[in-house]
Amino acid sequence: MHKKLISAALKNYALYGYHGATMKKIADEVGIKPASIYFFYKNKEELFIAAFQQLLDRHFQKMESIFHENQDKPVKQIFTEMIHGIVSHHTGDMQGTDAYISLVTSPIDEISQYLHQHMQRYNNWLVDTLQSSLRKSYPQITDAEMNRIIKQFVLIGNGVFWGIKLYKGKDFEEQVVLAIQILESLFDELNEKYVSTNKP
Amino acid sequence: MHKKLISAALKNYALYGYHGATMKKIADEVGIKPASIYFFYKNKEELFIAAFQQLLDRHFQKMESIFHENQDKPVKQIFTEMIHGIVSHHTGDMQGTDAYISLVTSPIDEISQYLHQHMQRYNNWLVDTLQSSLRKSYPQITDAEMNRIIKQFVLIGNGVFWGIKLYKGKDFEEQVVLAIQILESLFDELNEKYVSTNKP
Amino acid sequence: MHKKLISAALKNYALYGYHGATMKKIADEVGIKPASIYFFYKNKEELFIAAFQQLLDRHFQKMESIFHENQDKPVKQIFTEMIHGIVSHHTGDMQGTDAYISLVTSPIDEISQYLHQHMQRYNNWLVDTLQSSLRKSYPQITDAEMNRIIKQFVLIGNGVFWGIKLYKGKDFEEQVVLAIQILESLFDELNEKYVSTNKP
Amino acid sequence: MHKKLISAALKNYALYGYHGATMKKIADEVGIKPASIYFFYKNKEELFIAAFQQLLDRHFQKMESIFHENQDKPVKQIFTEMIHGIVSHHTGDMQGTDAYISLVTSPIDEISQYLHQHMQRYNNWLVDTLQSSLRKSYPQITDAEMNRIIKQFVLIGNGVFWGIKLYKGKDFEEQVVLAIQILESLFDELNEKYVSTNKP
DNA sequence: TATGAATGAGATTTCATTCAT
DNA sequence: AATGAATGAAATCTCATTCAT
Numbered sequence: 001m002h003k004k005l006i007s008a009a010l011k012n013y014a015l016y017g018y019h020g021a022t023m024k025k026i027a028d029e030v031g032i033k034p035a036s037i038y039f040f041y042k043n044k045e046e047l048f049i050a051a052f053q054q055l056l057d058r059h060f061q062k063m064e065s066i067f068h069e070n071q072d073k074p075v076k077q078i079f080t081e082m083i084h085g086i087v088s089h090h091t092g093d094m095q096g097t098d099a100y101i102s103l104v105t106s107p108i109d110e111i112s113q114y115l116h117q118h119m120q121r122y123n124n125w126l127v128d129t130l131q132s133s134l135r136k137s138y139p140q141i142t143d144a145e146m147n148r149i150i151k152q153f154v155l156i157g158n159g160v161f162w163g164i165k166l167y168k169g170k171d172f173e174e175q176v177v178l179a180i181q182i183l184e185s186l187f188d189e190l191n192e193k194y195v196s197t198n199k200p
Numbered sequence: 201m202h203k204k205l206i207s208a209a210l211k212n213y214a215l216y217g218y219h220g221a222t223m224k225k226i227a228d229e230v231g232i233k234p235a236s237i238y239f240f241y242k243n244k245e246e247l248f249i250a251a252f253q254q255l256l257d258r259h260f261q262k263m264e265s266i267f268h269e270n271q272d273k274p275v276k277q278i279f280t281e282m283i284h285g286i287v288s289h290h291t292g293d294m295q296g297t298d299a300y301i302s303l304v305t306s307p308i309d310e311i312s313q314y315l316h317q318h319m320q321r322y323n324n325w326l327v328d329t330l331q332s333s334l335r336k337s338y339p340q341i342t343d344a345e346m347n348r349i350i351k352q353f354v355l356i357g358n359g360v361f362w363g364i365k366l367y368k369g370k371d372f373e374e375q376v377v378l379a380i381q382i383l384e385s386l387f388d389e390l391n392e393k394y395v396s397t398n399k400p
Numbered sequence: 401m402h403k404k405l406i407s408a409a410l411k412n413y414a415l416y417g418y419h420g421a422t423m424k425k426i427a428d429e430v431g432i433k434p435a436s437i438y439f440f441y442k443n444k445e446e447l448f449i450a451a452f453q454q455l456l457d458r459h460f461q462k463m464e465s466i467f468h469e470n471q472d473k474p475v476k477q478i479f480t481e482m483i484h485g486i487v488s489h490h491t492g493d494m495q496g497t498d499a500y501i502s503l504v505t506s507p508i509d510e511i512s513q514y515l516h517q518h519m520q521r522y523n524n525w526l527v528d529t530l531q532s533s534l535r536k537s538y539p540q541i542t543d544a545e546m547n548r549i550i551k552q553f554v555l556i557g558n559g560v561f562w563g564i565k566l567y568k569g570k571d572f573e574e575q576v577v578l579a580i581q582i583l584e585s586l587f588d589e590l591n592e593k594y595v596s597t598n599k600p
Numbered sequence: 601m602h603k604k605l606i607s608a609a610l611k612n613y614a615l616y617g618y619h620g621a622t623m624k625k626i627a628d629e630v631g632i633k634p635a636s637i638y639f640f641y642k643n644k645e646e647l648f649i650a651a652f653q654q655l656l657d658r659h660f661q662k663m664e665s666i667f668h669e670n671q672d673k674p675v676k677q678i679f680t681e682m683i684h685g686i687v688s689h690h691t692g693d694m695q696g697t698d699a700y701i702s703l704v705t706s707p708i709d710e711i712s713q714y715l716h717q718h719m720q721r722y723n724n725w726l727v728d729t730l731q732s733s734l735r736k737s738y739p740q741i742t743d744a745e746m747n748r749i750i751k752q753f754v755l756i757g758n759g760v761f762w763g764i765k766l767y768k769g770k771d772f773e774e775q776v777v778l779a780i781q782i783l784e785s786l787f788d789e790l791n792e793k794y795v796s797t798n799k800p
Numbered sequence: 801t802a803t804g805a806a807t808g809a810g811a812t813t814t815c816a817t818t819c820a821t
Numbered sequence: 822a823a824t825g826a827a828t829g830a831a832a833t834c835t836c837a838t839t840c841a842t
Contacts, residue, residue: 001801015307017217023837034837036802044837098305104365105214105298119366152378158366159359165304166319166358178352182382189385201826222811236827238813401822415707417617423816434816436823444816498705504765505614505698519766552778558766559759565704566719566758578752582782589785601805622832636806638834 002040002050004030009051014098018048018108045110052111055099056118062089063122067129075137076187079130079153080180086157087176090164097164126154138194149186156182202240202250204230209251214298218248218308245308252311255299256318262289263322267329275337276387279330279353280380286357287376290364297364326354338394349386356382402440402450404430409451414498418448418508445510452511455499456518462489463522467529475537476587479530479553480580486557487576490564497564526554538594549586556582602640602650604630609651614698618648618708645708652711655699656718662689663722667729675737676787679730679753680780686757687776690764697764726754738794749786756782 008029012021023034023044041047066085070078090097103115130150134141156179163175208229212221223234223244241247266285270278290297303315330350334341356379363375408429412421423434423444441447466485470478490497503515530550534541556579563575608629612621623634623644641647666685670678690697703715730750734741756779763775 014305017219017302019217020219022835024835032801033803035804035839038838039801101301101305102217105301148378148381151374152382155359155363155375155378155382156355157359158362159355159357162358162362163355174351175355178348178355181348182352182355182386185385185389186382219811223813224811232826233828234811235813235815235829239826244812414705417619417702419617420619422814424814432822433824435818435825438817439822501701501705502617505701548778548781551774552782555756555759555763555775555778555782557759558762559755559757562758562762563755574751575755578748578755581748582752582755582786585785585789586782619832623834624832632805633807634832635808635834635836639805644833 001030001032005037005040005047006051006054009047010055010099011095013048013051013102014095017102018106021048045108048108049110049114052099052103052114055096055103056115058096059089059100060118060122060125063126071133075133076184078133079183079187082153083157083160083176083179083183086161087164090161101165123154126150138190140194141190145190149190152186153183201230201232205237205240205247206251206254209247210255210299211295213248213251213302214295217302218306221248245310248308249310249314252299252303253314255296255303256315258296259289259300260318260322260325264325271333275333276384278333279383279387282353283357283360283376283379283383286361287364290361291372301365323354326350338390340394341390345390349390352386353383401430401432405437405440405447406451406454409447410455410499411495413448413451413502414495417502418506421448445508448508449510449514452499452503452514455496455503456515458496459489459500460518460522460525463526471533475533476584478533479583479587482553483557483560483576483579483583486561487564490561501565523554526550538590540594541590545590549590552586553583601630601632605637605640605647606651606654609647610655610699611695613648613651613702614695617702618706621648645710648708649710649714652699652703653714655696655703656715658696659689659700660718660722660725664725671733675733676784678733679783679787682753683757683760683776683779683783686761687764690761691772701765723754726750738790740794741790745790749790752786753783 005026008026009021011029012025015021016025023037026047027034027037037047041050063082063085066082066089067078070081073081090100103111106112106115127147127150130153131146134146134149160175160179163172167175205226208226209221211229212225215221216225223237226247227234227237237247241250263282263285266282266289267278270281273281290300303311306312306315327347327350330353331346334346334349360375360379363372367375405426408426409421411429412425415421416425423437426447427434427437437447441450463482463485466482466489467478470481473481490500503511506512506515527547527550530553531546534546534549560575560579563572567575605626608626609621611629612625615621616625623637626647627634627637637647641650663682663685666682666689667678670681673681690700703711706712706715727747727750730753731746734746734749760775760779763772767775
């Protein structure tokens with residue numbers, strides 16, 4: 001029931017925002033009465049804190065698992081697979097995506113703080129992880145250049161992410177293709193610098 | 201008073217969402233009583249529809265004026281200036297930006313429709329405008345290539361836009377710099393292809 | 401404008417009752433703004449008192465004029481013409497009729513009192529008037545018998561009146577016919593008693 | 601509580617009309633808070649629809665029971681007892697009577713429709729019932745004559761009913777007496793026609 | 801576990817009324 | 822003669838929450 005309530009809470013949050021997601025709507029969704037929710041959660045705020053934590057934890061876990069599935073492939077492919085991973089994670093759970101977007105503009109303090117922590121943690125993990133992957137393929141790469149390419153990757157990832165809400169169908173697929181093309185040209189530049197001597 | 205009410209509505213929408221932006225909060229903000237709002241707008245929904253229309257119209261107008269200020273400059277600069285324009289428009293009106301983000305997940309039908317129309321109109325204008333700028337500098341450019349570079353520009357713009365909510369200060373400035381670097385490399389490729397006279 | 405306001409007030413009273421007849425609805429009906437009503441009437445209560453007075457006065461005047469048009473005809477015909485008069489007065493002004501019905505259940509003190517006075521005055525006039533008509537045709541009629549026939553006439557008139565709201569078209573017309581048949585048999589009885597010697 | 605609410609709703613409707621019968625007044629009457637009414641009825645309209653249905657159903661049931669108590673008596677007495685029944689039903693529940701009168705001018709669609717259905721049903725039942733009673737006592741009576749006497753009975757009943765609101769005390773009692781006198785003379789006529797054996 | 805009944809607080813909206821213009 | 826702007830009061834209704842069962 002905890003799981004079902006969190007899921008219903010997120011769905012309603014995505015649709016109507018915090019104040020629009022009422023205990024009644026959530027209760028209806030899981031087939032109980034509003035009063036019953038209080039058996040599982042102290043109040044509305046606690047329910048939503050639990051829901052948001054789950055949302056962000058799941059996002060983190062998904063990104064980790066995508067990385068682990070691809071960590072032995074060539075770096076470029078790791079990067080492109082992560083783009084695909086972001087896309088499939090979010091398009092496959094539109095309600096979670098909407099909730100995530102709404103979170104970013106949320107004014108509730110406890111939420112904002114947790115979101116900020118999550119961002120920090122996610123970013124650190126991403127940078128650490130991608131740095132080691134890059135270093136493996138380009139041993140002489142400078143820290144600055146690593147940072148640059150990782151941040152550009154994130155920038156492109158963000159562009160694709162926001163596109164999820166702006167484009168549908170073919171239009172969105174095209175965005176993904178174009179994002180990966182950019183990524184590839186970034187790696188082409190890297191290759192020219194660090195691996196040109198490899199091709200005799 | 202209409203203007204003040206719309207402004208207050210947007211601010212509160214950005215902060216608390218549709219259901220959290222109460223008529224009382226909005227009235228307090230402009231120094232009248234909640235009942236008085238109904239002299240200017242039939243109900244809450246109509247107030248917000250007016251507010252959202254203004255928000256989107258302003259966004260469009262801002263983009264147009266940025267373009268017109270730069271239309272005689274070299275293409276590459278037009279593109280980079282538009283990135284700067286997007287950034288300054290949104291960072292200078294954070295409340296409007298938050299409102300815009302929330303709009304994207306809004307379930308209110310009339311809003312969603314108007315948003316969709318706006319997107320269509322904005323996109324068409326952007327493509328038309330940038331195409332003619334590109335054609336002037338690269339007369340032999342193919343339609344496909346024009347489309348590609350414009351869409352990649354949009355993708356990068358979206359990445360920068362979403363970054364506004366994720367990064368602050370130096371971190372965000374770095375994102376803009378990196379975005380422009382990507383844009384520049386895209387134009388470098390174009391130049392290689394079409395500005396053959398550069399290579400004597 | 402006074403006339404138009406009273407008319408609009410009555411119409412809305414008939415439709416929605418006192419509390420449902422809002423100053424806005426009344427103002428809309430006559431094409432002015434609610435604030436303007438206060439130029440003509442001190443407040444809602446005064447407007448309605450004026451309206452109800454007019455309603456009852458008109459009713460009284462109508463009955464008087466019906467009587468005067470028929471006062472030289474045979475008594476029986478006077479009685480039947482008055483039934484027709486009641487019918488045509490009320491069916492021709494359904495909104496006034498509804499207002500009149502609602503008045504009867506109205507809890508507003510000033511109204512109830514005025515209504516009661518009107519009833520008294522109307523009843524007295526009716527009895528006086530019909531008595532002298534009856535006396536002219538049946539000189540030996542007792543006061544008791546006069547009273548009886550007048551009250552039965554009123555009873556039948558009330559039955560027809562209430563039927564206005566219960567029946568439509570043919571069904572209502574039939575009620576009128578049946579009412580007049582009853583009246584006629586009442587007069588047949590009178591004739592047997594007082595004018596049998598007239599038929600040699 | 602449902603019963604108490606309906607009763608309070610009818611009382612306040614009779615007193616103040618639909619718009620004057622506020623949820624607060626009704627709640628006060630039954631000793632709860634206005635918000636609590638919404639636990640039992642979705643909104644004001646549904647409460648009143650339930651109340652009106654009960655009002656009309658009770659009226660119908662009362663008339664049926666009056667008939668059943670008297671069905672074995674002579675026809676004439678059935679008719680006069682029903683007049684007495686109408687009177688005692690309505691004078692004994694003045695609030696219900698006022699509510700009933702107000703209903704007749706109600707503009708609320710769902711109410712009007714239900715009222716119309718009730719009228720139809722009540723009328724059909726009345727005609728059917730009285731026809732069989734008449735046929736028992738006057739086997740040779742024509743359908744036309746039966747219809748006539750039933751409709752005249754209804755007409756007189758309506759006159760008495762409307763008199764409830766116009767006369768008090770002795771004056772009203774006199775109306776009932778006069779009504780029954782009329783009924784009796786109607787039956788006298790019937791007897792003359794069909795009970796020829798009375799005149800040896 | 802779950803709910804029926806209830807409520808205080810507050811949200812949206814309506815309404816009669818005022819007042820300066 | 823009429824209205825735009827405003828408001829206090831109140832009406833309808835919603836909502837998070839409580840508590841006894």
